[in-house]
Amino acid sequence: MSVTVQTGVFDAGAALSAFTQALPDAGGVVSFTGIARMDNGKTQMLELEAYLGFTEPWIETLIEEARTRFSLSGVRVIHRVGSILPGEAIVFVATAAAHRRQAFEGADFLMDHLKSRAPFWKKEHGPDGARWIEPRQADYQDLTRWTRDQTPK
Amino acid sequence: MSVTVQTGVFDAGAALSAFTQALPDAGGVVSFTGIARMDNGKTQMLELEAYLGFTEPWIETLIEEARTRFSLSGVRVIHRVGSILPGEAIVFVATAAAHRRQAFEGADFLMDHLKSRAPFWKKEHGPDGARWIEPRQADYQDLTRWTRDQTPK
Amino acid sequence: MARVLLFGALRDLAGWREQIFEGVSDLDGLRSHIARLYPDLAEAISGPGVQFAVDKALVRGNVSLSAQTEIAFLPPMSGG
């Protein structure tokens, strides 16, 4: 399975090792790890909700799109749900391709879509209480990078 | 030390774990791992030479440029020299930043410069003998992406 | 019978995550049902950006609900 949605903490390095070892002849592997931030104490805990059985197929479809578009030989996505503390990894994306540009663009594409569109609901718990958050405007703007005829230069 | 040039095999995942654990409040970590390819049996072994004491400071200078330009909170580079077999990692670059775009662009920038400009000499050993190789034209073209006023969109 | 699931802010608003509604044959019927029991929730699920999934597939407009259908009300997704 190239996508896992899980409540348990994971180690990005271990995920990268496992992913890389399973690839026979990749030239380049790119990984992205998103880590929960303290924001100077403003965020004490993140609560992330998925719709299991709906969220994974959505990500699988995104992975297939990336795989075709960037000629990727492998993709791995791990996404935490539940209670996440500052410093813990929230999301891990890894891509493998024959050439490094494809691997970079594939990972970038996956993250832009995961951050803005993926079926997750996120609640930030801080000293002033909790609030549900929506994607930042910047996340939506990132998405427009991929809707042109060409991939970003 | 954020750059290591070494003859020994290394595990990219272990490098990513060590890098990530040392970061206090990074939002995003991007890694790139370049792996020696078989090229359908055309390459049996890569021989990579550095000028120790010259190559590392060159990379350190590049790291400083990337750190400033992309507001990176951390950078790690590991580069193999000596005899490298297909499937083994040649180079590992990791960048950390508050926001993911900076981490992606920093890693991309570092790889474009390392692949085309870094003081290494590479010899490819195959069934038809050995030959010294120079950067591909594509590697030089990648470099021009960073000489415009803006970073690539 | 419709098994209704709420996510994100809708769950907090309603105070429940999952509930089974009997005697509804289509999505419009379910909405009316909800409007009688939970007027605040009914208003929220009519708001902009709320999507509906029937048996884990997004739908638009009215759809008939067979026995043992799972309906999820999905507020705007925040991304991962």
Added chain:
Amino acid sequence: MARVLLFGALRDLAGWREQIFEGVSDLDGLRSHIARLYPDLAEAISGPGVQFAVDKALVRGNVSLSAQTEIAFLPPMSGG
């Protein structure tokens, strides 16, 4: 005294990696010295793209060499 280091294809061409040259006081003198002993190497290090480092810093043109200087002849770099 100059300690000369060769890299990449230059090393293969010369058949040695490191050699100490006595009695050279500047880079031009070292070049003449090399031209007498290793004409092929002398031609190669005059070729396009070959750079020189004196005590691990790139230099251009002629430079004087003090005692115990390290001179490296660097063919076009292949990148990592």
